[in-house]
Amino acid sequence: MLAAARAAFAERGYDGASIRAIAGAADVDPALVHHYFGTKDKLFLAAVEAPADPEDFLPDVLAEPPEARGAAVVRMVMRVWDGPARPAVLALVRSAINHEWSAKLLREFVLAKVIRRVIGSLDMPVHEREARGALVASQVIGLVVTRYVLRLEPLASASPEEVVAAVGPTVQRYLTGDVVLPG
Amino acid sequence: MLAAARAAFAERGYDGASIRAIAGAADVDPALVHHYFGTKDKLFLAAVEAPADPEDFLPDVLAEPPEARGAAVVRMVMRVWDGPARPAVLALVRSAINHEWSAKLLREFVLAKVIRRVIGSLDMPVHEREARGALVASQVIGLVVTRYVLRLEPLASASPEEVVAAVGPTVQRYLTGDVVLPG
Numbered sequence: 001m002l003a004a005a006r007a008a009f010a011e012r013g014y015d016g017a018s019i020r021a022i023a024g025a026a027d028v029d030p031a032l033v034h035h036y037f038g039t040k041d042k043l044f045l046a047a048v049e050a051p052a053d054p055e056d057f058l059p060d061v062l063a064e065p066p067e068a069r070g071a072a073v074v075r076m077v078m079r080v081w082d083g084p085a086r087p088a089v090l091a092l093v094r095s096a097i098n099h100e101w102s103a104k105l106l107r108e109f110v111l112a113k114v115i116r117r118v119i120g121s122l123d124m125p126v127h128e129r130e131a132r133g134a135l136v137a138s139q140v141i142g143l144v145v146t147r148y149v150l151r152l153e154p155l156a157s158a159s160p161e162e163v164v165a166a167v168g169p170t171v172q173r174y175l176t177g178d179v180v181l182p183g
Numbered sequence: 184m185l186a187a188a189r190a191a192f193a194e195r196g197y198d199g200a201s202i203r204a205i206a207g208a209a210d211v212d213p214a215l216v217h218h219y220f221g222t223k224d225k226l227f228l229a230a231v232e233a234p235a236d237p238e239d240f241l242p243d244v245l246a247e248p249p250e251a252r253g254a255a256v257v258r259m260v261m262r263v264w265d266g267p268a269r270p271a272v273l274a275l276v277r278s279a280i281n282h283e284w285s286a287k288l289l290r291e292f293v294l295a296k297v298i299r300r301v302i303g304s305l306d307m308p309v310h311e312r313e314a315r316g317a318l319v320a321s322q323v324i325g326l327v328v329t330r331y332v333l334r335l336e337p338l339a340s341a342s343p344e345e346v347v348a349a350v351g352p353t354v355q356r357y358l359t360g361d362v363v364l365p366g
Contacts, residue, residue: 142325
């Protein structure tokens with residue numbers, strides 16, 4: 001079932017993949033998928049081997065006013081990385097960079113579960129959402145790789161609040177600021 | 184010789200590794216290392232398996248006035264990636280994310296050969312250099328992973344100039360702007 005789910009999510013994306021089709025590909029009854037995984041959301045988290053459920057972290061971000069959302073995103077990312085999930089997150093990032101299907105899954109995960117939630121809570125024209133989301137991802141993913149994988153100093157040893165002070169304004173600009181948007 | 188060079192550069196960094204010590208570790212005469220690789224710089228590029236020599240690209244960046252350097256850095260990165268070196272660069276990034284020693288080599292390469300050259304050409308207090316360099320790296324590396332590895336839209340399909348317009352101001356702020364620097 002998980003193999004079928006991974007293939008479906010990677011190929012058709014989170015929205016396009018249905019539990020019915022995944023059950024069909026795995027040759028089982030859709031009720032069995034529901035029984036084991038509950039919702040499509042939980043199945044997706046299991047398929048991605050998500051080290052943490054964004055629902056545990058997003059409410060804190062969404063509780064911040066729009067003009068503090070950039071700092072909140074950067075703070076959330078470091079809370080996940082500095083917590084017990086770090087080895088699993090690192091494994092996920094490595095896998096995504098090594099395997100095309102895994103990159104597709106991570107992209108879907110980041111898009112559907114994190115970026116859309118953060119962006120969707122802000123008031124902006126629909127056509128801006130994807131572009132602002134991708135720009136936020138570019139800075140956040142770069143921060144993660146630089147601080148935790150390459151361990152480039154002084155970013156690697158900086159306190160979370162120092163990182164928030166330096167990088168938060170960039171994420172804020174991408175979320176709500178004046179940007180010439182691509183696409 | 185290359186194995187000894189990789190170990191030395193990963194352990195002691197570009198500045199700390201000497202041709203004499205590398206030759207000693209490889210049990211050959213330093214003159215032989217010079218004969219095969221010329222300068223320490225060329226030996227380093229060979230050890231990293233650098234897909235491109237930054238010296239081919241940096242002069243265009245350094246020719247720009249300081250206030251246009253951010254856009255020039257983003258433009259340079261895309262020129263390397265959109266050129267024939269792309270598969271080799273991707274292999275280098277993958278290797279760095281998979282292997283600790285390879286991450287150290289890539290960090291040294293990016294630091295010693297690219298960031299220091301770009302930052303060193305700007306007028307700023309010495310203690311700001313590392314921090315601004317690491318912040319530039321965080322945005323540039325994130326752009327590369329998002330656009331070329333995860334292929335997140337609309338960043339993946341945007342024209343180079345669209346990317347420069349959106350991301351250039353961030354790099355410019357990190358290089359010369361008002362930033363609360365970590366460290």
